[in-house]
Amino acid sequence: MNLFEIIRNMDYTKIKGDTDVEIDRIVFDSRQVKENTLFVAISGFKVDGHDFIEEAVANGAKALVVENSIELDRDIPIIKVKNSRKALAHISDSFYNNPSRNLNVIGITGTNGKTSTTYFIKSILEEKDRVGIIGTLGSNIENKTIKTNNTTPESLHLQKFFNNMIKEKISNCIMEVSSHSIELNRVDLINFNIGVFTNLSAEHLDFHETIENYMRAKLKLFYMTKDFNIINSDDIYGKQMIKELENVDTKLITYGLQSGDIRAENLELSVKGIKFDIQTPKGTIDINMTTPGLFNIYNALAATSCAVAMGVSLETIKKGLEKIKGVKGRFEVLPINREFDVIIDFAHSPDGFDNVLKTVKEFAQGRIVTVFGCGGDRDKTKRPKMGEIASYYSDLCVLTSDNSRSEKTEDIIEEILIGLDEKSCIYEIIPDRRKAIEYAIKNAKPKDIILLLGKGHETYQIINGETYEFNEFKIVTQILNKLDKN
């Protein structure tokens, strides 16, 4: 595509050189530059992309987008902009011919439940239509998954995924929209048809600083939507959002247990699943799902609201919800056939802990043994809170590592201990996560529920900055096999 066309609708402060050049690819990492590439230099949180311009040019960059003034002895076009990430979003949208305009894009935001809600909506919509997904589990088209570094990838990758979906004749794209992606312009220019809000609790405050900023970041999604905003009206931040969105033209649908246009009643919760009725303006449906957890009723309500907005029949909604087998690493009860149960869950925030543990408490007949840690180089304020919640609900806590990254696991555990109430729960400290799981399983009593929290679907651990293979599903099997042999 011609560079002039690519940058036509974009704001820039200065252009040096002739923009009448053909561009085959756009790249924001110098290591991926080839012939005929437009290189966008981003000033990052760790390094500055401008420091790699020489390398990009040596690798074949044919044009540059920059924020800083640069001197170059090569005669290639240089476009200076105020914000490279913003420019990248514009460039990518143009390069792929505004692909999101040809899709029904549903954006899901909130602290917890984005991935689950995404897959719940998928299960309903794919009864009738082709669906693509972008989120924590990767970009998924027709059961082919491409792994992504981020829950919401960089704008260039997003626009490329949209383009691929169009090529594959997909009509609906359901995507998770993180607050980081909103603040860092990754989702700029996306034509969102529907926005869904799950809930909000203290997370990512290392980045947003205050919960008010965090909420405001999420709220921006609902000013970008064209057709419907779907908000959890039981959530205190949801209530605030509803007030703010009252004067917006986009139609509003609310959902909840206590209030809302779409409501759940007659709830029955067990380790086997959830049963409830959903009241909608079109009538009531009884639902029987095999995914346990009160929070999954909220996710089902969010998915139902979305489907109702799109005119999907109640029969199809019921069918779609009831066929869900669960989402990888989200409250997965392992098929181990022992006198105790092991559940793997991705909960890694105070709110996530509260939801999972509250749910387990509702049906646990024996002890609750919780194995968990907290992520390194991430929001430290949640560590004592997670310790407090885990000790409140558990009979035994095994404190261990969970992607300590560049921090020392022992230091993270010290911070968890600040909140842990020793009076209500005994605890063990075993920094090696495999040994921690082994300890919990070896010492399990009949009817115990062992909860492995934090890793969910992840198959790695990041310790001392190094990534190691760590598949909790495999590890549990290995430990059980070893115990059987002894």
Ligand SMILES: CC(=O)N[C@H]1[C@@H](OP(=O)(O)OP(=O)(O)OC[C@H]2O[C@@H](n3ccc(=O)[nH]c3=O)[C@H](O)[C@@H]2O)O[C@H](CO)[C@@H](O)[C@@H]1O[C@H](C)C(=O)N[C@@H](C)C(=O)N[C@H](CCC(=O)O)C(=O)O
């Ligand atoms: C804090 C943050 O969001 N960082 C994101 C940011 O990285 P960065 O600014 O640190 O990048 P950097 O390493 O400093 O590099 C700067 C630039 O130099 C370039 N570079 C670098 C090296 C080189 O040799 N050549 C070169 O050109 C890089 O490609 C980049 O363009 O831009 C990258 C590209 O988009 C993101 O992948 C990266 O996400 C990191 C991995 C991350 O952990 N982000 C988290 C906080 C995040 O965004 N999480 C949310 C989910 C939150 C939730 O749970 O809800 C998400 O959407 O994933």
Ligand SMILES: Nc1ncnc2c1ncn2[C@@H]1O[C@H](COP(=O)(O)OP(=O)(O)OP(=O)(O)O)[C@@H](O)[C@H]1O
């Ligand atoms: N609606 C919900 N409310 C609160 N907790 C939830 C909800 N749905 C799921 N959870 C809990 O939070 C964990 C993460 O769920 P899920 O992956 O769906 O959320 P997410 O928002 O996509 O999180 P992430 O972006 O970190 O992957 C689940 O394993 C579950 O324990």
